[in-house]
Amino acid sequence: MVTVTINGKLVRAKEGEMLLAVLRREKIDIPALCHHEAVEPYGACRLCMVEITRKEWDGWKNMVTSCLYPVADGLIIQTHTTDLIELRKTILDLYLARCPNTPEIQDLAAQYGVMQTSYEQVADPNDCILCGLCTRICDRMGFSAISAVNRGHGREIAPPLKNAPPDCVGCLACALNCPTNYIKYTDIGHTREIWGRKFELLRDAKTGQLTITKEFAEYLSKHRVIPQDYFDLNDESHRKETALSLGKIAIWSREVPQ
Amino acid sequence: MKIVSPKQLEQLAAEYKKTADRHKKMVIVCCGTGCLANGAQKIVDAFAECLSRRKVKDFTVEAVKKTGCHGFCEQGPLVVIEPQGTFYTKVKPKDIETIIEKSIENDEVIEKFLFTNPKDGRKIEKYPDVPFFSHQHRIALRNLGKIAPFDIREYIAVDGYKALAKVLTTMTPDQVIDEITKSELRGRGGGGFSAGKKWRTCRNVPSDVHYVICNGDEGDPGAFMDRSIMEGDPHSVLEGMMICAFAVGAKQGYIYVRDEYPLAVIHLQKAIADCEEHGLLGDKILGADFSFSIRIARGAGAFVCGESSALMRSVAGEVGEPRAKYIHSVIKGLYDQPTVLNNVETFVNVPVIINHGADWFRKIGVPKNSGTKVFSLVGKVRNTGLIEVAMGTTMREIIYDIGGGIIDGRPFKGVQTGGPSGGCLPESKLDLPVDFDSLTEAGSMMGSGGMIVMDDKTCMVDVARYFLQFLVSESCGKCVPCREGLYQLHKLTIKICEGNGTEVDIEKMEKLSQQIVVGSLCGLGKSGPNPLLSTIKYYRDEYLAHIRDKKCPAGVCRNLITYRVIPELCTGCLACITACAYHAITGQKKEPHVINQDLCEKCGACVAVCKHDAIEVS
Amino acid sequence: MKSRFIVTPILCTGCRTCELACSFTHAKDGKVGRSRIYPLNGGFKDLYVPVVCLQCEDPACVKSCLVDAIYFNENTGAYEINTEICVRCMACVAACPFGCSLFDTQQNLVIKCDLCGGDPVCAHFCPTKALTYKSIAV
Structure with missing residues (x-):
């Protein structure tokens, strides 16, 4: 355990823990758009920057991204200095120039008093803030079906060569974890469409309700050794089946210890 | 053999x-x-x-x-x-x-x-009497132009690998590091970090595997120092790397070369093959208990891959994007192992220091900035080319004595050092000694050593715009301040170049620049606004001329200039009329011509063909 | 000695108090949670089986999780979902053969029984002691 000072308050933290996790635990409101526990810290949105110093640094201060900075004993952290607020304002201002119509960005910017961008709006705005969560989560799950393409301001998220991604299984992790809901998908009938590729959704054998895609189920049974027939029913039917079979045992043995 | x-x-x-x-x-x-x-x-x-x-x-x-x-x-x-x-x-x-x-x-x-x-x-x-050469002090370029790069025998003949032999037989790794530290050799890639200190840190990390990487990803516009060294003297690079590997205990080295340098790749490949054949790379080098091999990693030419963490990711086969490093790459670098990354020029200096001793090296240059620095001198200077001078040489000596002054004897306006991350220095800084600390203090930086000389026909706003454009397209796009911030700065400079700027825009650019410097993830973004900030600092008048008077004093920004025929000088030769693709010039033979401003596209074709200098730009 | 969650279907009356207890225990940000326990008809008249996570020995949910969000809690003997890590891909929901990993549309989370951190609230509220949490010899 180490002890750090956050905004003047002594806080204990686990060694090697990232600063952002400690700040979140302390209920300090630090915005972060590119952070997710499932993936490695990335440090792209620069909103979670905090100011750190140490007694022995003689007043020298440094601004670091808290999502990437491991806590160490004796750190003195300030989270809302004027410089930091100014920096966050500028970044949100820049975000608004890129994503002027994105509610999530608008709300966050409004919290910092930025109602409208002071810069020139980009010609063809969309909701993607290029936080990289979708691609990193896809990598983490082992599919790597999508990736960031191009450099600099022309960067975007796309499947290989912008064709239907061959490695995608349609799990929707990218779309569900997108902080601005930019990634669109449709479930029509028992067909799911995402990234320009169509997937067949499995249906519950009894009720016909939709579960996961056939590709995802195949992946799980192949790589994670889950019997294929587990995917024949959805969770509700599974529970009913369980109740029936356990009921039979219960009648017979009068007690079911788990 | x-x-x-x-x-x-x-x-x-x-x-x-x-x-x-x-x-x-x-x-x-x-x-x-x-x-x-x-x-x-x-x-x-x-x-x-x-x-x-x-x-x-x-x-x-x-x-x-x-x-x-x-x-x-x-x-x-x-x-x-x-x-x-x-x-x-x-x-x-x-x-x-x-x-x-x-x-x-x-x-x-x-x-x-x-x-x-x-x-x-x-x-x-x-x-040696040519002033271009006589004012130089060549250490890193010692063998360039003397030996055939393709032949290991020639390198051995000029005492090549002597330093390696000396290190392997008479020195311990610690002694090597002490010698390099004592020589005060600073990294020539731009940052100027002490090479000895870096090696020491790397050596002290307890790990079975250490790596040595040579950074040959030179991407600055107008810079070709590393390229020339890799092409002209590849063995010196290898020898420097071997000595470093011996000092830090590395068994594997990489040379990261951009693939736009095919000749450098070929020469390095040949040099490595020759070394392997001669037993200078591989197991038990020169019979000593030291094994080392070098591989070439070819980069696809992204400017950002010159940044250490992006370079290491690229070597490892990942996307060349920097990652924030609160743990230095010396401790946790390539494949998370301790890694020494030095520039080509730094490695080339190492064998000389070992051969001649740290004290000899320290006598060259100025205190804390020992040795020499290679520059590629380009732009509006008479003798463009590759030069090497002792640290502390003034800018004036470089530009006027070695460079031979400005083309056509025009007035000097500024010099851009350090590539896109550096800054522009005005005439008042001509007597500045060129070393790491002085340049940084003046608001520019040493960088890897690009030096672009500019005359009075260069618009400084346009220069800032050019460098920002370069950075916008070379930024990896990972972090917001660099991706969006530089883009907005670029937009604002375009606005000023087009004559639509206001004085508020300058303030806005300065403020945004500060935030980009603070907020960016890697060195590219942190130093990206430098060209802009230094031009605003030293050439504010020129910005104001664009904004207030709607004029481009250098006659570069198209929207702010007009071409006019001076009737007294025009002989009516019809040359410009023929040259004008937009039919904007009218006039009769032997009578002064007139440019129709509505049709003129300001391409400058008329100026180029006029033999009588009768067309003025204002 | 280890604590085990014991379900005795024969005692269950299907009153669904456990469901309520579960929902309210897992309320978050003013939203009640979806119940993790379901008393369902066991195929005979008036026989109800409270279906809840069996905390299997080799659980399909853990195997199916591609981001390792489900982990074993040594103290309680329960497999828990770290909702911070979970990416809501629904692999565990589809993979559990007992249907005990479920998706809470209100809270937008994948949930499963976590034994309330070692003190299952449903057991406290069960009027007929069909649900108990007690130490047994293993």
Whole structure:
């Protein structure tokens, strides 16, 4: 355990823990758009920057991204200095120039008093803030079906060569974890469409309700050794089946210890 | 043939020296990239063709040597006749016959190929007397233009791998690091971090695997220092890396070269293959308990891959994006192992320091900035090329003595150092000593050593716009301040260039720049606003002229200039009328012409064809 | 000695108090959670089986999780979902053969029984002691 000072308050933290996790635990409101526990810290949105110093640094201060900075004993952290607020304002201002119509960005910017961008709006705005969560989560799950393409301001998220991604299984992790809901998908009938590729959704054998895609189920049974027939029913039917079979045992043995 | 002991290397060196001296006369043809582009290969072919036709006493085709870059690219292709050291410039293939007949057979000097000193119009005969060379101090470029890069024997003949032998037989790794630390060698890639300290940190990390990487990803516009060294003297790079590997305990090294440098890749590959064949790379090098191998990693030419963490990711086969590093790459670098990453030029300096000692090296240059620095001197300067000067040499010496001043004797306006991350320095800073600390203090930086000289016809707003455009397209796009911030700065400079700027925009740019410097993830973003900030600092008037008077004093920004015919000077020759693609110029023969401003697209074609300077730009 | 969650279907009356207890225990940000326990008809008249996570020995949910969000809690003997890590891909929901990993549309989370951190609230509220949490010899 180490002890750090956050905004003047002594806080204990686990060694090697990232600063952002400690700040979140302390209920300090630090915005972060590119952070997710499932993936490695990335440090792209620069909103979670905090100011750190140490007694022995003689007043020298440094601004670091808290999502990437491991806590160490004796750190003195300030989270809302004027410089930091100014920096966050500028970044949100820049975000608004890129994503002027994105509610999530608008709300966050409004919290910092930025109602409208002071810069020139980009010609063809969309909701993607290029936080990289979708691609990193896809990598983490082992599919790597999508990736960031191009450099600099022309960067975007796309499947290989912008064709239907061959490695995608349609799990929707990218779309569900997108902080601005930019990634669109449709479930029509028992067909799911995402990234320009169509997937067949499995249906519950009894009720016909939709579960996961056939590709995802195949992946799980192949790589994670889950019997294929587990995917024949959805969770509700599974529970009913369980109740029936356990009921039979219960009648017979009068007690079911788990 | 495997060299198994330092003694054998010594013998070999003596033997190769003899072989090298067996030619009574030699012709050295510069085959650096600049000269090759000017047709150096054709010169070599012409020599071969000519010598196949005629017999020359004491001279065969083997005595025609292709070397690396001499540096004086402006005057290429260069041919040097040894041992006299006669220096011929701008040689054409058709001249070879004359050169062989006069200079080689009869030891005559051919006046018309000699270099003319632009200051007094005198012809200069000998290679070292040319002011471009006489003001230089060559350490990193010591072998460039002297040895054939393709031949390991030539390198061994000039005491190559002597430093390696010395290190392996008489020194411990700690002694090597102490020597480098004592020499105060600073990383030549731009940051100027002490090489010795870096090596020491790396060595002290307890790990089974250490790596040495040579950064040859030179991406600054107008810079070709590392390229020339890798092309012209690859063995020096390898030797420096081997010494470093011995010092930090690395077994594997990588050279990261951008694939736009095919010649460098070929020469390095050949050098590595030769070393492996001679037992200088591989297991038990020179019979000592030291094994090391080097691989070449070819980069796809992204500017950001020169940044250490992006480079290491690229070497490992991942996307070349920087990651934030609160743990330095020296401790956790390539494949999360301790890694020394130094620039090509840094490694090239290492064998010299080992051979001559740290004290000798420290005497060169100024305190805390020892040694020399290679610059590529380009832009509106008479003698463009590759130069090496002792640290602390003033900008004036570099530009006026070595560079020969500004083209056409125009006034000097500024010099851009350090590439896109550096800044522009005005005339008042001409007497600034060129070293790491002075340049940083002046708001620019050493960078890897690009030096772009600008005259009064260069618009500083346009320069800032150009560098921002470069950075916008080279930013990896990972972090917001760099991706969006530089883009907005670029937009604002365009706005000013087009004459739509306001004074608030300057303030806005300064404020945004500060935030980009603070907020960016890697060095590219952190130093990205430098060209803009330095031009605003030193050339504020020019920005204000664009904004208030809607004028571009240098006559560059199209929206803010007009072309006008001066009636007194116009002879009515019709040349501009023919040249104008937009039919904007009208007039009769022998009568002053008139430019129709509504049609004029400000392409400048008329100025180029007017022989009487009758068209003014305002 | 280890604590085990014991379900005795024969005692269950299907009153669904456990469901309520579960929902309210897992309320978050003013939203009640979806119940993790379901008393369902066991195929005979008036026989109800409270279906809840069996905390299997080799659980399909853990195997199917591609981001390792489900982990074993040594103290309680329960497999828990770290909702911070979970990416809501629904692999565990589809893979559990007992249907005990479920998706809470209100809270937008994948949930499963976590034994309330070692003190199952449903057991406290079960009027007929069909649900108990007690130490047994293993």
